[in-house]
Amino acid sequence: MHDTLIEQAQAGAVRTLRLARPAQLNACTCALLVQLREAFEAAAADATVRCVVLSGAGRAFCVGQDLKDPLVAPAFDDPAAPPKDMGHVVAQYYVPLARALRAMPVPVIAAVNGVAAGAGASLALGCDLVVAAEGASFIQAFAKIGLIPDCGGSWLLPRLVGRAKALELALLGDKLAAREAERIGLIHRCVPDAELGTVVGELAARLAAGSVRAMAETRRLMDAGQLVDFDRGLELEVTAQSQAGFRADYAEGVAAFVDKRAPRFTDR
Ligand code: T3D
Numbered sequence: 001m002h003d004t005l006i007e008q009a010q011a012g013a014v015r016t017l018r019l020a021r022p023a024q025l026n027a028c029t030c031a032l033l034v035q036l037r038e039a040f041e042a043a044a045a046d047a048t049v050r051c052v053v054l055s056g057a058g059r060a061f062c063v064g065q066d067l068k069d070p071l072v073a074p075a076f077d078d079p080a081a082p083p084k085d086m087g088h089v090v091a092q093y094y095v096p097l098a099r100a101l102r103a104m105p106v107p108v109i110a111a112v113n114g115v116a117a118g119a120g121a122s123l124a125l126g127c128d129l130v131v132a133a134e135g136a137s138f139i140q141a142f143a144k145i146g147l148i149p150d151c152g153g154s155w156l157l158p159r160l161v162g163r164a165k166a167l168e169l170a171l172l173g174d175k176l177a178a179r180e181a182e183r184i185g186l187i188h189r190c191v192p193d194a195e196l197g198t199v200v201g202e203l204a205a206r207l208a209a210g211s212v213r214a215m216a217e218t219r220r221l222m223d224a225g226q227l228v229d230f231d232r233g234l235e236l237e238v239t240a241q242s243q244a245g246f247r248a249d250y251a252e253g254v255a256a257f258v259d260k261r262a263p264r265f266t267d268r
Pocket of ligand 1: 023024025027063064065066067068072086089090115117118119120139141142145147150
């Protein structure tokens with residue numbers, strides 16, 4: 001038996017995953033990272049899930065790597081001990097998690113209830129839509145401890161806010177309030193603290209009722225489009241639209257339009 005570090009709940013077609021180390025501000029141990037990846041994979045494999053919400057228990061969303069974890073913490077009491085290989089931890093735990101999140105077949109919402117720092121910020125920003133409570137904040141904490149943005153952070157940040165702002169955030173590591181994060185386009189929306197649950201619940205229900213397969217394909221195309229030229233982007237759209245056109249969701253979407261009713265999408 002191991003501790004449950006990710007609380008899971010499902011309401012209708014919406015699966016909520018909650019990081020559950022509130023006393024440590026949901027800092028990531030290797031066990032937490034494994035459990036979170038497994039939770040994403042389980043949601044991906046479960047046909048009843050059409051949207052995932054990621055949040056944190058207590059006053060924080062996630063403060064990134066647990067810096068007190070002996071696996072990564074420098075051995076202060078043993079100067080002769082060889083330095084720890086952070087790359088190994090990143091490759092073994094963060095990379096598979098970031099990949100699992102990016103490959104989700106359904107939309108993922110980050111409900112940022114409090115501070116999101118280091119890899120915790122990368123995790124939130126790796127989700128499709130980020131809704132943050134007004135009291136929440138984002139901190140690129142890596143620079144302050146001599147590290148670089150990981151868990152997808154160095155890839156995501158410039159794409160979200162442009163190179164100049166990304167470098168400002170990453171090099172200075174200052175706390176960015178949720179309202180400001182919304183203003184600069186880093187996140188989808190900042191809402192009053194007391195409204196976070198309601199706003200995210202409504203958004204998740206709306207996404208879950210949509211064509212989630214098309215949404216996942218849209219994410220894939222937008223990511224791929226950053227790396228190819230315009231003509232190749234057009235070609236990728238042709239292939240993806242061809243596949244979309246053969247799916248049940250397209251037939252249902254058009255039928256619903258013609259019948260003047262709400263569609264009942266089923267593809268996944
Ligand atoms: O493998 C690798 O290591 C490479 C991967 C790296 C990925 C990363 O994520 S690197 C970035 C790691 N995160 C940080 O550097 C953030 C460190 N935390 C902070 O700067 C502050 O805690 C916050 C600004 C986020 C919040 O400040 P505040 O004043 O609200 O809370 P606090 O008092 O600092 O923290 C409360 C408790 O949480 C405290 O424990 P205590 O004293 O009550 O027993 C604090 O030590 C603990 N805590 C906060 N962040 C971490 C943490 N414990 C372990 N690891 C943390 N990252």
